[in-house]
Amino acid sequence: MSPSRKLLVLYTGGTIGMQMTDAGLAPASGFEVRLRAEQAANPERLVPDWIFRELSPILDSANMTQTNWLQMRDAIVEGVERHGCDAVLLLHGTDTLAYSAASLSFLLLGLPVPVVLTGSMQPAGVEGGDAWPNLFGALERLHTGIEPGVYLYFNGHLLPGTRAGKQKSDAFDAFTESRRPTRGTRANSVPDALNYRHPRRPVVLAVQPLFPGLGAPQMRALLESGVQGVLLECYGSGTGPSADAELLKALKDAHARGVVLAAISQCPEGSVEFDIYAAGSLLASTGLVSCAGMTREAALGKLFGLIGLGLSQAEVESWLVQDLCRELAG
CATH class of the missing domain: 3.40.50.40 (Rossmann fold)
Structure with a gap:
């Protein structure tokens, strides 16, 4: 539950960083500059120090594949083990956000740091949109401290990565925690x-x-x-x-x-x-x-x-x- 002191922000694409093209909204590079500008304009926000990495190619999450999940896993492990990051914020499109959160939960079993996935229903910069509230809300939670594990943060709620699902296609409260019955007890430790x-x-x-x-x-x-x-x-x-x-x-x-x-x-x-x-x-x-x-x-x-x-x-x-x-x- 220690506050994050060095965070990896991993940008994969998605609506949060999209910009308008002739064909409609599409993923765009250069999100680090926009994020730093937004943080500088609001210095009162409590966020950890962070480094930024952009995966290539950036994606509309409708095109997400298992290969991309493995690429994310590798980038997260590298950030933790090589660069000393003690938490990860992964920016991702909403269409397959819950699938990636669940898959990473199993790919990262035993990782000793928290990994939080978030995205938005509207691109960053839209007046009254949810992109900056979701992103900085997740950063603030990581600054406070979260137990190791994989989570999905959306609309002010931190959800377990294996219990989250997208229920709405056009509302800020698109994601909820599953109400399916649970049973048994959680394993005390992850087997090697x-x-x-x-x-x-x-x-x-x-x-x-x-x-x-x-x-x-x-x-x-x-x-x-x-x-x-x-x-x-x-x-x-x-x-x-x-x-x-x-x-x-x-x-x-x-x-x-x-x-x-x-x-x-x-x-x-x-x-x-x-x-x-x-x-x-x-x-x-x-x-x-x-x-x-x-x-x-x-x-x-x-x-x-x-x-x-x-x-x-x-x-x-x-x-x-x-x-x-x-x-x-x-």
């Missing part, structure tokens, strides 16, 4: 096998919502596309088309080939508990693992972080059901 120092690699993942009419041919096509992990968004407490024997066989066959199968609930405040209904138990029998009350962003980030380590299917499944950074226990 999952430590941030271990390199990761990109992973082929897919998300498949269940819906009336989804058939075995579509499911099999997805599962045979080369995916290493699939996140199924089930009904309610973890049910699905369990009367479709061919669909269940497609899942079983994929699991036998080593594909990791994970499940979350489609309900905004739902949690997967397979044993409540027979339909859920039949799904679970295919090798599907419950991610309980995890959000989509957290479940995908966790799959990426675990499979990207090169762990076996059984090892990934074992860690999926253990709380590592508030994704399960809240």
Whole structure:
């Protein structure tokens, strides 16, 4: 909880630094100059000393990929271990902000400093906009001191990186903390096998919502596309088309080939508990693992972080059901 004394500001692009072009708002370089000018114009703000780094290329976050997450992870670790930074503020577009916050939560397990992600619904400089309040609000929180971990700061609220989600597309209070049920207790320490120092690699993942009419041919096509992990968004407490024997066989066959199968609930405040209904138990029998009350962003980030380590299917499944950074226990 010590106040930050040397902060890394990592700029990745997003609306916060966008400028108008003939095609509309687009990411723009040179944000450090604008940030320093804004700070100089408001010297009463309490912020840590900071250094600035801009990732290349800067992005509209709609174009964010796993490679960019790994690039962010590398820049953060370099800032901490080589340049002695004791906190990080990452500026990011809002479309995939929650996905990046969740993924970095697992990529940076054990990092001894806080990492806060923020962005804005309007570009910096817009009168009455949210860019400077979000950015300097996050800086002020870091100046006060935050426990190590990954967080998302927006509209005055500091949210856990694995429990945040974008709920609105045109309002300053766009992000909220998940109200999905939590269970279990948080691990007291991060196992060395999952430590941030271990390199990761990109992973082929897919998300498949269940819906009336989804058939075995579509499911099999997805599962045979080369995916290493699939996140199924089930009904309610973890049910699905369990009367479709061919669909269940497609899942079983994929699991036998080593594909990791994970499940979350489609309900905004739902949690997967397979044993409540027979339909859920039949799904679970295919090798599907419950991610309980995890959000989509957290479940995908966790799959990426675990499979990207090169762990076996059984090892990934074992860690999926253990709380590592508030994704399960809240």
